[in-house]
Each structure stands twice: as C-alpha cells, then as structure tokens.
Amino acid sequence: MKTYGTEPGIPSPARVGISEITVSEGDDTLTSYGLGSCLAIALYDPETEIGGLAHAMLPDGDAAENSDRKPGKYANTAIRALLRRMVENGASYTSVEAKIAGGSDMFEFDSFGDGVGQRNVVAAKDELERLGVPLVAEDVGGETGRTVEFTPGTGALVVRSANESGETRKYD
Structure with missing residues (x-):
C-alpha cells in the first residue's frame, strides 16, 4: 500500500479515524468507521488514481487555533489539506471530484x-464549490451512523x- 501524508498511527490497510486525513492511490482501500454527525470526504483524480479520505x-x-495542526478535524480545512496533498503527489487539481457521506443528526438539540x-x-459543499471541485455523489443526513470504504483508483x-437493515450503497 502506498499512502502519502498519512497521519501518525494509521495502520495498513488505512483506517481513517476522527480528524484524520489519508491520501493514497490505486486499489488501496481507505476506511472510516462510526460516522454519525462526522463527515467522510473522499476526493479523487480518476486520471492519476490518486485520492484521499478525511x-x-x-x-x-x-477561526480555530489548531486547524493548521489538525486540518482533518474540520470539513473545510480537511478538503483544502486533502487537495493540497493529492496535488503534491501527482494529482491534477482540475480532474479532482468529490463524494461525501455521513452528516447524520442523531440527536436533537433544539437550542442549537x-x-x-x-x-x-x-x-463541505460550500468549500467544494468555492474550490471548483464537483460533488458527484453524496449519502448524507438522516438519523443513522455509517461506515465508508473508499478506493482511490x-x-x-x-x-x-x-441501522437495523445494514443497507450498503455503492457510488462509482
């Protein structure tokens, strides 16, 4: 497995935990477990088969003090960091596409x-639009958690x- 800019402590095959970013290529599988309100952001360049998951x-x-030390913690800075790392490793900025999953609202707090x-x-959608990266698929919202597997190639x-049904959906 050839991964680039992997956060310390990420095992192989790559698990992408909360606030982490991993960039890889080809048939590698990047996985994030337990997405509730968290958002998985997958960017990929179909021409170079380089992609990443946050x-x-x-x-x-x-406005956060630590966003430069932990850019994967925030949707907007995660997208910027993923894109930068991908381009540094050979991806073409103009070919990159995005897919997102998660963003459930599992608990209601009327005051928020x-x-x-x-x-x-x-x-995430605002940042992708601002950067000119097309969002080609999304599986977001609802009240259940998700696990994602992403293949950059x-x-x-x-x-x-x-949820109880354990439904699986694939976005090519």
Missing part, C-alpha cells in the same frame, strides 16, 4: 438550531448504514 468532525476551522451533521454537510465509495 473524517471531519466539525464544520469550520478557519441545525445539528452538527447538517452544518458539516453545508460547510476507481473512485468507488461504499457506504454501510448502521
């Missing part, structure tokens, strides 16, 4: 307005629901 916990890191999950989705994103 497991973002919060929507906006621009939109839940963290929904805010993560909005932040094909761009395939497999999403498994954590």
